[in-house]
Amino acid sequence: MIVNRSARIRATIQVPPDKSVSHRSLIFNAIADGSATIERILDAEDVRSTARCLAALGAEIDWPEGSPVARIGGKGLHGLSESDDVLDCRNSGTTMRLLAGLLSGHPFLSILTGDAMLRRRPMARIIGPLRRMGADINARTGDTQAPIVIKGGGLNGIDFQSSVASAQVKSAVLLAGLYADGETCVREPAQSRDHTERMLAAMGAPITVNGEDCVRLSPAQRLAPLSLRVPGDISSAAPWLVLGACHPDAEIIIQGVNTNPTRTGLLDIMRAMGANIETIEERTSGGEPVADLIVRSSKLRGATVGGGLVPRAIDELPLVALMACFAEGETIIKDAAELVVKESNRVESTVDALSQVGAKITGRDDGFIIHGPVLGMHGGRIDAGGDHRIGMLGAVAGALTEGQTRIENGAVEVSYPAFWDDLAQASRPSS
Numbered sequence: 001m002i003v004n005r006s007a008r009i010r011a012t013i014q015v016p017p018d019k020s021v022s023h024r025s026l027i028f029n030a031i032a033d034g035s036a037t038i039e040r041i042l043d044a045e046d047v048r049s050t051a052r053c054l055a056a057l058g059a060e061i062d063w064p065e066g067s068p069v070a071r072i073g074g075k076g077l078h079g080l081s082e083s084d085d086v087l088d089c090r091n092s093g094t095t096m097r098l099l100a101g102l103l104s105g106h107p108f109l110s111i112l113t114g115d116a117m118l119r120r121r122p123m124a125r126i127i128g129p130l131r132r133m134g135a136d137i138n139a140r141t142g143d144t145q146a147p148i149v150i151k152g153g154g155l156n157g158i159d160f161q162s163s164v165a166s167a168q169v170k171s172a173v174l175l176a177g178l179y180a181d182g183e184t185c186v187r188e189p190a191q192s193r194d195h196t197e198r199m200l201a202a203m204g205a206p207i208t209v210n211g212e213d214c215v216r217l218s219p220a221q222r223l224a225p226l227s228l229r230v231p232g233d234i235s236s237a238a239p240w241l242v243l244g245a246c247h248p249d250a251e252i253i254i255q256g257v258n259t260n261p262t263r264t265g266l267l268d269i270m271r272a273m274g275a276n277i278e279t280i281e282e283r284t285s286g287g288e289p290v291a292d293l294i295v296r297s298s299k300l301r302g303a304t305v306g307g308g309l310v311p312r313a314i315d316e317l318p319l320v321a322l323m324a325c326f327a328e329g330e331t332i333i334k335d336a337a338e339l340v341v342k343e344s345n346r347v348e349s350t351v352d353a354l355s356q357v358g359a360k361i362t363g364r365d366d367g368f369i370i371h372g373p374v375l376g377m378h379g380g381r382i383d384a385g386g387d388h389r390i391g392m393l394g395a396v397a398g399a400l401t402e403g404q405t406r407i408e409n410g411a412v413e414v415s416y417p418a419f420w421d422d423l424a425q426a427s428r429p430s431s
């Protein structure tokens, strides 16, 4: 895709539905007692991977191609059956890790695989606790990488201290905990997104959250089906927030954004950097807080980002690095070593992408250092290598910098199939 600098930006954008909530709505309802309807489910490749794998396990999912509504006939906690083929999660880490937890509770054989990117990502972080719970679970390269082979059943609850703040790890252990004998407790170094806790509680699971970092779950007898309307994804609102704040003549209204506090680290970071963001029309949808956001051209200053803010903004940190190029002074992003094990190594891929358009950015083991403002940023050629977040980062960089930017392997269909249309709308001269 070719992106040119936009002279003026005026747009109203309805962001796509939340990816994390969409995955969970399918997985949890597949094991509920009864049927549920999910409205505004995200029709993107990652969520389709979850739906396909669940269907292979016998779940009843009626979700026609291109439809924003999915109907799920829950099979009950013990109603899934062995798939007659390997389960291909393609690019989706959430699919692989959450299903590994779910299938650890099922007494049949499952094999989870994915595309080359996913097969490189770390799986020891779920294999360790699931094995401690009693699952017979093995994986390639010394139990660290997919394919993962699971023979589940006979689980016991554990008290698990995760070394990483990861909602995927937490959710895998909690899903297995639904099937365990005794209580399961998950503690994390900082709170990760809590969609699993919210949804399981709404479905009647015996789950409690003690403080910010400890979740307890007792084995469930049954889950009640949960119909919901999925709120908009703040991770997909992020490109517009950063575009609007960095561009000198911009106003973007972003409608229906999930403002769950475990996801709004970007808003906190942007406000600390001086961004002009207004939150209006606060409401709830699908058990999550939702609001409309208005972002306008802003005078930005550098900041240090680290600690508990990081898991609350983990997928948005590459965009924070771009924003820092338009801010006065130094920005340091630290404590974000998890970036290295995302769809791509996002420390490297962000540094590579932003260097192509003239940024003064250096990678560190756990983040970046950026010096701003960069005068004379320019178009360039960015190969996103199939990482959707880097594809969108490159596109926003292109809309902000003089000259033409070429984005290769942008892969936006993984989480935001309408991204290029929305970018065209935002950049249209008359809009």
Ligand code: S3P
Residues within 6 Å of the ligand: 019, 020, 021, 023, 094, 165, 166, 167, 168, 169, 171, 192, 193, 314, 315, 338
């Ligand atoms: C997700 C959790 C995050 C995030 C990913 C989606 C989820 O990963 O990066 O895009 O839906 O649980 P970690 O929990 O591993 O940090």
